[in-house]
Amino acid sequence: MDLMKIDTIAKRFAALLLAAAIAALPPSRAALAWGATGHEFITGIAAELFPEEIPAFLRTPEAVQIMAPIGREPDRIKNTYVTIDDDLGPAHYVLLADDKSVAGILPLDRLPATREDYDTLLRAGGSTQYKAGYLPYAIVVGWYRLAKDFAYWRAASIGARTALDPADRVWFDEDRKRRELLLLRDLAYWSHFPGDASMPLHTSQHFYGWGPYLNPQGFATSEAMELFVKGTFVARNIKRDLVKAAVRPYEACNCTIWERASRLILESNKLVVPMYELDKKGAFEAAKPEAVALVTAQLAVGAGAVRDMVIDAWKMSGELRVGAPTVSMRDILSGKHILRRYDFHYD
Numbered sequence: 001m002d003l004m005k006i007d008t009i010a011k012r013f014a015a016l017l018l019a020a021a022i023a024a025l026p027p028s029r030a031a032l033a034w035g036a037t038g039h040e041f042i043t044g045i046a047a048e049l050f051p052e053e054i055p056a057f058l059r060t061p062e063a064v065q066i067m068a069p070i071g072r073e074p075d076r077i078k079n080t081y082v083t084i085d086d087d088l089g090p091a092h093y094v095l096l097a098d099d100k101s102v103a104g105i106l107p108l109d110r111l112p113a114t115r116e117d118y119d120t121l122l123r124a125g126g127s128t129q130y131k132a133g134y135l136p137y138a139i140v141v142g143w144y145r146l147a148k149d150f151a152y153w154r155a156a157s158i159g160a161r162t163a164l165d166p167a168d169r170v171w172f173d174e175d176r177k178r179r180e181l182l183l184l185r186d187l188a189y190w191s192h193f194p195g196d197a198s199m200p201l202h203t204s205q206h207f208y209g210w211g212p213y214l215n216p217q218g219f220a221t222s223e224a225m226e227l228f229v230k231g232t233f234v235a236r237n238i239k240r241d242l243v244k245a246a247v248r249p250y251e252a253c254n255c256t257i258w259e260r261a262s263r264l265i266l267e268s269n270k271l272v273v274p275m276y277e278l279d280k281k282g283a284f285e286a287a288k289p290e291a292v293a294l295v296t297a298q299l300a301v302g303a304g305a306v307r308d309m310v311i312d313a314w315k316m317s318g319e320l321r322v323g324a325p326t327v328s329m330r331d332i333l334s335g336k337h338i339l340r341r342y343d344f345h346y347d
Helices: 003-023 035-048 061-070 082-092 115-124 135-162 166-197 226-230 232-237 240-246 257-269 272-280 289-317 329-334
Strands: none
Touching (some): 035 061, 035 166, 035 240, 035 289, 061 166, 082 135, 082 166, 135 166, 135 329, 166 289, 232 289, 272 289
């Protein structure tokens, strides 16, 4: 048997092991991460750190109070009905094998543009998007929605000032207000997924115990990882002000959202083994300083990732097209195209 066939068989066997491990997980616990407190920290802190270029209505204390609790909403809608649970649950994780490929099949840096193609490739290797998780797509799809929301808000704000018909200016101002409500919701809801990506176990096949893999170090194999299973570690031991202080300044990566999401996932994944080592020493149970420090740092990473991606989405919004037929945001921002109500309110 040639080496290529051996490699293919090995990858398919690894994928089957992974699928069996996930199928055995209690469905109500399979995708919990930082818990309500951790996700509220991530969303709220990110909003508090938005720079002045982000619209002012997203930077008020009232906006933070609205968005922070919505950051945990994707966890709150779990356990609703099998159809929605099975469809949305895998958005919270991506199960990288030890070689950093999705389910031992697909390299993270070679993900196709669509979930259909992603699922097709995974199925060819013995898995599916629903077994392996599609967290990168949850981040990317939500990010583009956010950029489009920003584009429409910017256009509506301009139309409210510059439309030639006074009635159109009134309509654009009302549309701007609607866009602000949508942005508060869409941004906060989406922020959950970069937050999940900052949780190392949500990036690994070892996300609920080490699983059915070689385990010479004797790492936890079940819900002994209390931090992951219940999220109570954050609420009991992590100080919000320390998380906020640990967030790094914005750094332009000059990359696509795919690359930003992949970097976040891979950096988090590096901490999977250190987390299991801490758990084995009882560091989480005893809330030892090294465990507190790791979680504080990763929550800061999550908040920073949300802040950075929001800034990138705002920048991207000026490059998009809006309306139907579509109009370039560049033309709207430059004044080349004067908006009319029916650029947006078409039938």
